[in-house]
Amino acid sequence: MIKMEYYLVVSTILMFVGIYGFVTRRNLLAMLISVELILNSVDINFVVFNRFLFPEQLEGFFFTLFAIGVSAAETAVAIAIIINIYRNIRNIEVKNLREMKW
Amino acid sequence: MEITLELIVFIILALFICVSAILAATTKRILRAATYLLFVLFGTAGLYFQLNYSFLGAVQLLIYAGGITVLYVFSILLTSSEGDKAPELKSYKFIAGLVATLLSLGICLWVMLRHDFLPQHFEHGELNVRTIGHALMSADKYGYVLPFEVISVLLLACIVGGIMIARKR
Numbered sequence: 001m002i003k004m005e006y007y008l009v010v011s012t013i014l015m016f017v018g019i020y021g022f023v024t025r026r027n028l029l030a031m032l033i034s035v036e037l038i039l040n041s042v043d044i045n046f047v048v049f050n051r052f053l054f055p056e057q058l059e060g061f062f063f064t065l066f067a068i069g070v071s072a073a074e075t076a077v078a079i080a081i082i083i084n085i086y087r088n089i090r091n092i093e094v095k096n097l098r099e100m101k102w
Numbered sequence: 103m104e105i106t107l108e109l110i111v112f113i114i115l116a117l118f119i120c121v122s123a124i125l126a127a128t129t130k131r132i133l134r135a136a137t138y139l140l141f142v143l144f145g146t147a148g149l150y151f152q153l154n155y156s157f158l159g160a161v162q163l164l165i166y167a168g169g170i171t172v173l174y175v176f177s178i179l180l181t182s183s184e185g186d187k188a189p190e191l192k193s194y195k196f197i198a199g200l201v202a203t204l205l206s207l208g209i210c211l212w213v214m215l216r217h218d219f220l221p222q223h224f225e226h227g228e229l230n231v232r233t234i235g236h237a238l239m240s241a242d243k244y245g246y247v248l249p250f251e252v253i254s255v256l257l258l259a260c261i262v263g264g265i266m267i268a269r270k271r
Contacts, residue, residue, distance in 0.1 A: 001108075001224050002108060002109055002224075003222070004219065006116070007149070009215075010116045010119055010120065012211055012214065013120050014119060014120070015210075016204075017120075017123040017203075018123070019206070020200065021126070023199040023203065024195070024196060024199045024200075025127075026191070027132060027182075029177060029178055029181065029182075030132055032174075033126060033135050033136060034127060036170070037123055037126065037127065037139070037142060040143065040146050040166075044149060047150060047153060051153045051154075051224065052222040052224055053220045055223065055224070055225070058229075058234070058237055058244070059244075061155065061229070061234075062237070062238070062246050064158060065158065066249055068161055068162065069257065071166075072166075072169060072257075073260035075173060076173065076260055076261075077260055077263050079264075080264040080265075080268035081267055082177060082181065083177060083181065084267050084268055092181050092182075
């Protein structure tokens with residue numbers, strides 16, 4: 001049997017790689033990709049805790065199921081906003097983004 | 103600890119996930135970042151399959167890998183011109199981000215590996231889809247019918263909001 005800590009190490013690395021990308025990237029879509037990595041690592045954590053510590057209940061399972069749905073909604077709205085920004089200032093770099101309203 | 107096939111599969115998946123994630127966060131071309139994100143999502147689905155949660159793995163493949171990644175690729179192709187590369191970051195900012203991330207990674211790993219978790223047990227066996235369906239549709243104590251309805255409203259609001267924001271004025 002594989003110990004639970006191994007899975008947690010993988011998800012911790014994934015989480016901090018996502019945070020590193022979020023801090024260092026300067027492109028809105030690349031930052032969104034990093035957020036996706038962070039969400040994914042948290043999903044792994046929920047599933048692993050559910051599977052190894054409370055296998056007779058399903059809380060972590062359903063939390064992950066709903067988190068996947070919420071992240072799909074979040075991505076759709078964020079990409080709509082980014083495309084709207086692109087339409088206004090013709091690129092999506094963070095440093096060009098100074099105003100909230102045109 | 104002897105080396106089993108399960109462990110080998112896990113190590114391959116873990117390396118695949120970590121390498122793809124690092125490449126997704128560091129590569130200069132954004133389309134490649136989206137492709138590496140797709141690889142990370144595939145690896146995560148593999149982990150779910152290995153933990154005997156096939157339903158969750160299938161959902162991950164369908165929604166994340168099938169839906170969200172396509173959305174990313176479309177929007178990247180819409181918003182960035184060909185041969186677009188990320189500009190070089192100022193080196194002190196890069197080093198500050200790297201050091202902060204590595205420090206917090208070290209602290210988190212240290213805390214997690216020293217923590218005594220509850221006794222772990224893992225028995226093989228697939229989670230029955232009938233069980234999932236009953237839990238998702240029941241209003242009893244461990245039932246999830248309210249979040250199920252709420253997320254349907256959320257998706258509707260998200261469709262309306264996405265169209266409202268992205269339409270041409």
